Amino acid sequence: MRMATDRDNGHRPARRPALEPPGRLGPSERETAWRRLGSEQFDVVVIGGGVVGVGTALDAVTRGLRVALVEARDLASGTSSRSSKLFHGGLRYLEQLEFGLVREALRERxxxxxxxxxxxxxxxxxxxxxxxxxxxxxxxxxxxxxxxxxxxxxxxxxxxxxxxxxxxxxxxxxxxxxxxxxxxxxxxxVDDARHTLTIARTAAQYGAVVRTSTQVIGFLREADRVCGVRVLDCETGERTEVKAHAVINCTGVWTGEIQRLSGSRGRFRVRxxxxxxxxxxxxxxxxxxxxxxxxxxxxxxxxxxxxxxxxxxxxxxxxxxxxxxxxxxxxxxxxxxxxxxxxxxxxxxxxxxxxxxxxxxLLAGENEQTSNLSSHNLSSHKLSRTHAVARVSPGLVAIAGGKLTTYRVMAASAVRAAAPDIPRLIRRSITDRVPLLGADGYHALVNQVEELGHRYDIHPYRICHLLDRYGSQLHDVLAAAVDRPDLLAPITSTPDYLRAEVVYAASHEGALHLEDVLTRRTRISIEYPHRGVACAEEVADLMAAELGWDAATRNREIAVYTARVEAERDSQTQPDDEAADARRSAAPEARPQVASALM
The missing domain is CATH 3.30.9.10 (D-Amino Acid Oxidase, subunit A, domain 2)
Known part of the structure; x- marks a missing residue:
């Protein structure tokens, strides 16, 4: 079997066409992923496209397992795009004598x-x-x-x-x-959303099926065993069944909802x-x-x-x-x-x-206890500072808690917990030696900033900005501008980002909606006072050309995003959570099928 480290040396499996960009999540890959979900037998299906979910997919696929990941909305659409954006050891945890947790987090950092x-x-x-x-x-x-x-x-x-x-x-x-x-x-x-996206693309590079706007609406069973999931394409309304030896629930604050949907009693609760x-x-x-x-x-x-x-x-x-x-x-x-x-x-x-x-x-288990290894090894760590993983029922594993810094440790724990349900050899985790997409060659490119600026006719400052977002994938981002020099211009009213980044988000990074680009592929929605409204039309036009939107779809995307920004501004003037939630919830969903699906 070809080991994952072969890729670190620049080799690719023979089945991958030489010209295919590694880890691409574009429209054609999305169609292929849907067919594969409904026709293949997977070792592991991961539910949830946050940092723990994509980390679990990467851990599993680099162990040699057949992996699929499904996410109801967008990659990092929940907690993993809204953190403090820190990889930290947790200095304050030393006061609580959490030495093991701090040492682990510092190693990951x-x-x-x-x-x-x-x-x-x-x-x-x-x-x-x-x-x-x-x-x-x-x-x-x-x-x-x-x-x-x-x-x-x-x-x-x-x-x-x-x-x-x-x-x-x-x-x-x-x-x-x-x-x-x-x-x-x-x-x-770290830019938490971009980091999560990059892990997902790295998992796809090694063969994982990664598909967003794909919501789990039910579970498949053989007797008392979970053997897969039923999923809904939240863009088209199509449904299919995905067969797997093990299902891993990595949905964070939605852990309880997924546990109830499975009909299994959870080993812990999440608040x-x-x-x-x-x-x-x-x-x-x-x-x-x-x-x-x-x-x-x-x-x-x-x-x-x-x-x-x-x-x-x-x-x-x-x-x-x-x-x-x-x-x-x-x-x-x-x-x-x-x-x-x-x-x-x-x-x-x-x-x-x-x-x-x-x-x-945050964890709130029945016995005020959690586990950072398995459901058979309970720990007395304080609930909000550790993670728990449990084999909820045969074929179903759930993981929750933890923090951004230790996502890789959590992922390895989840795959390890699923091992009894997978009828093949489970190799040890190697993600501590698998650089994320864009890491290889990054340092050399940093030393070539001036040359790259001349090559692409871009100021070196912009090259640095792109390198810190895409690493060695910089060349792929700017490739579309060879025939379209206008893509090297900044987006109107948002000078930090180039038009080429919007095109790349739609063609390579799985962006399906205007909010995916303005909120997560870029951080325009939080970095500019207009919060993306001033450039929504321009960004929508660029996405429309890549995704084949008609005029009605393009106009709907702009209207939905504008309504979302207005609802958020309105909610931020309200005195309490109930009033703010009422105002924010009044905005339409970019993925309306999610709202009507079981969740």
Whole structure:
């Protein structure tokens, strides 16, 4: 059998045409995927296109298994596009003596920075302001030394001490009375939606069938055993059955819904916690570093994000629409109030460019216990800081909890738990040695930025931006511009993104709707005050040419997206969750079939 490492050396299986772009998720691949879902016997079907789902698909397919992944909406359409966008060890977990969790997360962070996704995951600095005399500096120093020793300084600089004057030089935006000194340490950040998409494409590169807008509406059974799923194409309304030896439920906050649909009693329950983030322009906070603040509930991050800052987050229970969590005025005021306590120039509502709300899947098991290996090895880890995986019934595995940083560990656990249901040899996980699509050759291209700029007639700054989004896939992104130079122009009202990126999103990255491009393939919906409305027509025209939209479809896409933005803006003026949810839920679905399907 050809091993996955063959691909790392540049070899491709004989069955793949030499000119076919690796990991392409275009319209023709979508049609092929539908036929394969209904005609093949899979070892594993993964439900859910978030980071854990796509990670599980990649883990399984690189072990030599036959894998299919289905997602009701879009890749990363839920939690995995609405996080704090950090790959971090969890410094605060040291206070809770969660040493194993921190060590594991730091190892995963190092793998991403150094080997698996250096084009996507980047170091980011944080200033921790000290406010207490005598005891706080030695206390925090001890924690940061431990953090560095456990792996925190493996791929990034070690922590550094600052006097009050030094900390203010690093971050002039801070009020002088907000600190008596400071300490800087490093973690890492990532565009979470693009990272999830890249994992999915990498899984497809190795042979996994990956299909979005494909919703599970039922389960297939042989006696008491789950042997596959029934799925609905949410674009056409077609249905088919997918046969598999094992089904893995990786749906995050939807875990309970899928468990009920399967007719199986879950081994754990998942509750949703809402986290709200604000995006403001970079010039509103004068600083060379991010910031981490303690609050009465948890911590608040001020995270550098290209030409912006991301500020968050909140942590409140959410029991309403899982697909479209809504931020309220109270949520926004909470974040502004806490960050303004330390800023010389307070932020106002007028400074906000974007707002997004996401749901964390927190565990709430029957026995207040979870497992980070299997249902037979229960652990006493605190529920919100670990993951659980269980063989719910023969042929059905569920996994939930955890965090973005440890998605790869979670994926390996899920595949391991499904092994008893798969009648073939299950090789060990090798995803710690499988670079994500675009990683190979990235560092060499970084050294050739000037040459690439001349070759494509693009400013080197834009080349750097593209390399940090696509890595060595840069050439594929710009290929369409060879015959269409207009694609090298920026999108109207959104100068950070090129028109070629829209075309690539539709032709290679599985984007089916306007919101897929404006919200996840790019981050226009949170990075610009117009939130994508000002460029919706131009983007829709580019997508229409790739996806074959007629005038009615194109106009509907613009209308649906505009209504969504209006509903989100409206919800963010409401006083409570119920009112905000009512306003947000009033907007039409980009995928209307999802709303009418069983879920």
């Amino acid at each position: 190092d793998l991403m920075l150094s080997r698996l996704a250096p084009h996507l995951v980047k170091p980011v600095a944080f200033l921790y302001p000290l406010t207490k005399r005598f005891w706080e500096r030695p206390y925090v120093t001890a924690g940061l030394i431990l953090y560095d020793t456990m792996g925190g300084a493996r791929s990034v600089p070690r922590h550094r001490q600052f006097t009050k004057a030094g900390a203010l030089r690093l971050m002039p935006a801070l009020r002088r009375n907000a600190l008596i000194g400071g300490m800087r340490y490093f973690d890492a950040q 949703a916690s809402k986290g709200v983030h604000l995006v403001v322009p970079r010039d509103r906070i004068v600083s060379e570093s991010g910031l981490i603040l303690r609050t009465e509930k948890s911590v608040l991050f001020v995270i550098p994000w290209r030409n912006h800052w991301i500020i968050g987050t909140t942590d409140t229970e959410w029991n309403l629409d899982l697909a479209h969590p809504a931020a309220t005025k109270a949520d926004i005021d909470y974040v502004l109030d806490h960050v303004n306590r330390v800023l010389v120039t307070p932020l106002t509502h007028e400074d906000i460019e974007g707002v997004y709300a996401g749901l964390r899947p």
